Amino acid sequence: MAPGGVPNSAASGGRPPGGAWPDPAAPGGPATGAAPRRAPRSLPPDLPRPPTASQAGVLRPEEGQRHFALTRPAAHPGLGTWIERYWTVRWSLPPGAPYLSSVLTHPAVHLTVESGDGPRHGLEMPEALVTGVVTKRFDVLLRGEGRVFGVKFRPGGFGAFTGQDAATYTDRAVRLTEAIPDGAAAIRAAILGADDDAERISLMDEFLLARRPAPDPSYERLLEIVADLLADRELTSVQAVCDRYRVGPRTLQRMFRRYVGVGPKWVLQRFRLHDAQLMLDSGEVDDLADLAARLGWFDQAHFNRDFRDVVGVPPGAYAARRS
Template identity: 35%
Template sequence: MERDPRELGGAWRAAQRHTFAEPSGEPARYVARYWSVTWEYERPYRQLVVPLPNVHLSFRDGRAEVHGPSSAHVYRELSGTGSVFGVAFRPGMFRPFLGGPVARLRDRTIDATAVFGAALPTIADVDTVERFLRAHLPGPDPRADLAARVVAAIAQDIEVTRVETIADRFGLSVRGLQRLFAEYVGLGPKWVVRRYRLHEITERLAGGTEIDWAGTAAELGYADQAHLSRDFRRIFGEPPTRYAQRYDAR
């Protein structure tokens, strides 16, 4: 398929604006960040969206939706002029709002009122949403806090390449960790480990670092470069060298 030149070298920035804000007060226990995207396209653009183990609450065109954690990339069509505002919940911390296993939301989008009720605003900004969340915070859930700590440890420690490593660190069996993730994260711990290790690659690409693919595969716990490329393509939709073309040349 012929490549859309708007995908290359950071050209998408000419038509899109992304902003982020940090949560404050008690909502910060549950929320990783607030985000917004605005765009203007004369002809439709196919936006690649790559997954992380967050649940998102989004507001667009008067509709509020909850997006469960995605196990693979998706494409969303952007056309004309539009905007969306969203809340990214910390991995593990949406379960107290949902009242059931987050695995039920995997790769699904539902009407947000099914979780938050009819009082949820449909047109939102940081102040509006944070005020709503502050008034509707769930009770404490130590298991949610544990799940959030485990995911944070995976994200921050590049040396975590095996599920057994992180299970041992938190005094859990592998099976116990799998049950915790099904209930609170919605994706398996092996997937989360792989996703964050592949995130190391995209961070380096964004920073203009030249990648030694064979060496990076070994560093991130892959048997060889082919296994890394296979996982990368499954999550990001294209092989690493093609994905690298999306970033500015340095």
């Protein structure tokens, strides 16, 4: 089910004392126009990083809660540099009554150990998978009984953790044995055989902590930029990002492709679409033209098209289904 867990902006360490990092889920977003943040490079891995995911993602979340149970446990603090959090999904559906779960995906790679009625992702279950960034809507048909234990990497986290080019996994799901051969079969068997989530968390912590890489200043710089893209709704163009961080468009593009697997323009638009989804799900939107302008679209028609291309319906129809 890979990207099926609802993102949690408070995961993997939360925010530091004093609330120095903005809350991307707060109405209206953080204050804008502030000087660019210059966080220390290569912070110790057990110190918290700023949020790099909002609470958006699962489409029609109130409906989904009637079909599956979701938890969002934290990973070990020593993994916070690369891991946003863990997530688990469990479902038990009546025979002949499947449920289609749809997700407006994040720029994140997921490691999942999945079981239950299958196949899923074209593979027989149970299986351990690595799923790259999914650029379109992510759909998975849940049927019968099943469970997923997932690791949600930060944007760029998988590329930094493994040293691999994340773009090779974009829009692909592969067996964990192909992506991280060392110990993949053992952790798959251990997670599938564990009695509860507490044991699964401990096992995954041990597996990942044993493989922590050396500090990567380029990745730390990327995290700083991604956190800004998420938090500042005034950032609506790649050029604005380049100007703020004094980096050329080509350099920024190469950095994102290598670590995240998609370009900065895609990440920026996806974060603004997540903002739109959060507002539509909350029922707080009365004027779609105003929403489009607030989030940086040229006009409502362009916003409608971009939302429909990914979600499958225009924003007005999505909001009406909630009602």
